Amino acid sequence: MSDIIVSSRDTRIEGESPLDAVSFSNVRYSWPGPSPFSLTIKKFTLGSGEKLLLVGPSGSGKSTFLSLLAGIVAPTQGRIDVLGTEMAKLSGSGRDRFRVDHFGIIFQMFNLLPYASLIDNVLLPLRFSRTRRANAERDGSLDAVARGLLAALGLDETVIATVKAANLSVGQQQRVAAARALIGAPPILVADEPTSALDRNTEEAFLKLLFAQSEKAGTSVIMVSHDEGLAPHFDRVVRLQDIAVSSRGAKQ
Numbered sequence: 001m002s003d004i005i006v007s008s009r010d011t012r013i014e015g016e017s018p019l020d021a022v023s024f025s026n027v028r029y030s031w032p033g034p035s036p037f038s039l040t041i042k043k044f045t046l047g048s049g050e051k052l053l054l055v056g057p058s059g060s061g062k063s064t065f066l067s068l069l070a071g072i073v074a075p076t077q078g079r080i081d082v083l084g085t086e087m088a089k090l091s092g093s094g095r096d097r098f099r100v101d102h103f104g105i106i107f108q109m110f111n112l113l114p115y116a117s118l119i120d121n122v123l124l125p126l127r128f129s130r131t132r133r134a135n136a137e138r139d140g141s142l143d144a145v146a147r148g149l150l151a152a153l154g155l156d157e158t159v160i161a162t163v164k165a166a167n168l169s170v171g172q173q174q175r176v177a178a179a180r181a182l183i184g185a186p187p188i189l190v191a192d193e194p195t196s197a198l199d200r201n202t203e204e205a206f207l208k209l210l211f212a213q214s215e216k217a218g219t220s221v222i223m224v225s226h227d228e229g230l231a232p233h234f235d236r237v238v239r240l241q242d243i244a245v246s247s248r249g250a251k252q
């Protein structure tokens with residue numbers, strides 16, 4: 001399990017708990033363009049080890065919010081702290097390194113390498129993060145750790161050994177994407193509607209397997225969905241429209 005890094009200097013912002021994995025304070029982001037979509041978030045926190053479901057209608061800015069949280073885009077205004085690090089203090093490449101060390105991300109379209117084996121797909125983040133590689137190596141050979149995660153997430157041994165990512169069903173792709181996000185125990189897991197293509201029973205079974213793994217590593221989870229029916233599986237549900245104001249129009 002990797003340690004949660006809490007800054008030794010007390011640069012915490014008002015109302016932030018030392019146990020918060022993520023905090024937003026007066027954050028604003030506008031996509032570039034003549035009539036940009038803007039999102040303003042006064043305050044938001046994700047607790048350490050918390051499982052949070054973020055819901056909101058299509059186009060309300062959920063993916064934009066996740067991109068801010070994971071440092072994929074930088075806010076136009078305001079402050080985002082992740083695991084005691086103020087993200088604005090990092091350079092662009094520093095943010096990229098920070099992201100691969102500290103975030104497991106399950107993208108909406110999974111973004112698997114289609115012609116690579118499932119094991120190679122899972123091991124991909126370890127090529128970029130020495131921290132996660134060292135964490136994974138503590139649990140055994142990397143091949144065995146990747147196999148173990150895929151099996152724990154419900155993939156059949158024969159499929160793991162013989163099938164390429166391009167030939168998987170959506171549910172199987174989702175399990176590979178989850179194993180890739182979890183390998184090396186990143187402290188934060190971000191998932192953008194990973195279960196939207198599944199029926200309710202498969203979705204609930206998948207969440208149980210996913211959370212068994214994330215809880216083992218003490219990982220904080222933020223998952224986006226259209227579907228508030230998933231709420232009982234999470235510690236907290238946040239409606240984006242309750243924490244954020246969105247607008248569209250010329251830049252001010």
Ligand SMILES: Nc1ncnc2c1ncn2[C@@H]1O[C@H](COP(=O)(O)OP(=O)(O)OP(=O)(O)O)[C@@H](O)[C@H]1O
Pocket residue numbers: 031032033037056057058059060061062063064065
């Ligand atoms: N790369 C981009 N460039 C410019 N504008 C963008 C970009 N991505 C998103 N937007 C704008 O941000 C708005 C919110 O999009 P976003 O994907 O964050 O919403 P969402 O709530 O995740 O939607 P959905 O549930 O349909 O995935 C969109 O209407 C779009 O105009």
